[in-house]
Amino acid sequence: MAVAPRFAAHVLGSAAHPVHTLEIYLDYVCPFSAKLFNRVYNDVKPIIDSKFSNKVQIVFRQQVQPWHPSSTLTHEAALAVERVDPSSFWKYSAALFENQVNFFDVNVVSETRNAIYKRLSALAAPLDVDEQQIYKLLTISDKPIDGAYNTGNQVTGDLKLHVKAARLVGVHVSPTVIFDGIVDNSVSSAWSVAQWEEWLARNVV
Numbered sequence: 001m002a003v004a005p006r007f008a009a010h011v012l013g014s015a016a017h018p019v020h021t022l023e024i025y026l027d028y029v030c031p032f033s034a035k036l037f038n039r040v041y042n043d044v045k046p047i048i049d050s051k052f053s054n055k056v057q058i059v060f061r062q063q064v065q066p067w068h069p070s071s072t073l074t075h076e077a078a079l080a081v082e083r084v085d086p087s088s089f090w091k092y093s094a095a096l097f098e099n100q101v102n103f104f105d106v107n108v109v110s111e112t113r114n115a116i117y118k119r120l121s122a123l124a125a126p127l128d129v130d131e132q133q134i135y136k137l138l139t140i141s142d143k144p145i146d147g148a149y150n151t152g153n154q155v156t157g158d159l160k161l162h163v164k165a166a167r168l169v170g171v172h173v174s175p176t177v178i179f180d181g182i183v184d185n186s187v188s189s190a191w192s193v194a195q196w197e198e199w200l201a202r203n204v205v
Contacts, residue, residue, distance in 0.1 A: 003059060004161070009086035012045060013057040020056045020180055020204055025063040025166060027174035028074035029104060033063070034097040036175040036189040041094060043193045044200075052204045060093065062162035063174045070103045070116060072159070073138075077120035079155045079162075080137040085129045095123045114139050179203060 003011055024040060026033035040058060048056045062078070065071045074096055081092040101107065108116055121135040137154040145151045169178065177187040187199065 007082065007158075007162075009082045009089035010060045011057055012041075012060065012090055013048070018055060018057040021059060022056055023059045023061050023178040025061040025171045025174060025176040025178070027063045027065045027068075027071055028078065028093070028096045029068045029071050029100050030063075030065060030174040031100070032189040033175045034100055036177075036187075037093065037097050039189070039191065039193070039196065041090065044196050047193075047197060047200060052200060055204055056200075060090070061166060061171070061178075062159070063166055063171060063176065064159070064163055065174055068105060070105070070108045073113065073116050073120060074100075074103055075162070076138055076153065076155050076159055077117070077123070077134065079158045080121075080134045081124055081127075081129055083137060083155065083158070084124075084133045085127075088124070088127045088129050091127050092124055092129070095127070096120075099123060 022040075024036060026037055045058065048058070062075045064075050078089065078093055078096060082089040096103075102119070103116070117135060117138040117140075121131040121138065124134050125131045140153055141151055169183075171178075171183075175189055177184050179187075188195075191199075
């Protein structure tokens with residue numbers, strides 16, 4: 001599936017005309033998504049760069065899991081970071097996964113939505129991304145706007161597009177891997193570097 005120019009930061013790789021596309025559907029509060037992200041970001045990407053240069057692009061796909069209410073908020077935060085500083089999207093995603101336990105159900109149940117947004121915005125500061133800009137995009141008004149009560153925030157429209165994209169291809173579980181447009185259920189978040197190397201050698205031509 002193509003990536004809209006406004007979400008170009010979701011693509012990891014410099015290949016101008018890649019032969020293959022590896023799409024990883026991830027949820028920021030899913031432990032298995034964290035394992036897959038860390039493996040792909042830290043280990044698989046360097047292998048691709050060294051052995052399959054210009055052949056593979058990696059695409060991060062937002063996979064919101066609504067039974068964890070904070071999932072929506074974390075994905076919104078990543079989209080806000082992309083809007084403010086696209087170059088920090090993957091680094092911020094890494095920070096979200098590193099700190100994901102802080103946004104699990106039991107750690108957010110007593111917080112307001114805007115309080116959670118405040119903490120999510122603070123995660124951007126170490127990346128030299130203006131957390132105040134992030135919070136401004138995320139914050140929800142506590143008053144109706146023009147008579148509307150479900151006002152959303154400034155990235156609600158972006159999130160809807162990502163949710164729609166996942167629904168169109170029927171993705172449900174996180175993580176899910178799609179390679180060249182086809183779901184590959186053989187790929188596991190528990191894979192070692194050696195298993196990834198074997199898979200890449202078999203599939204990248």
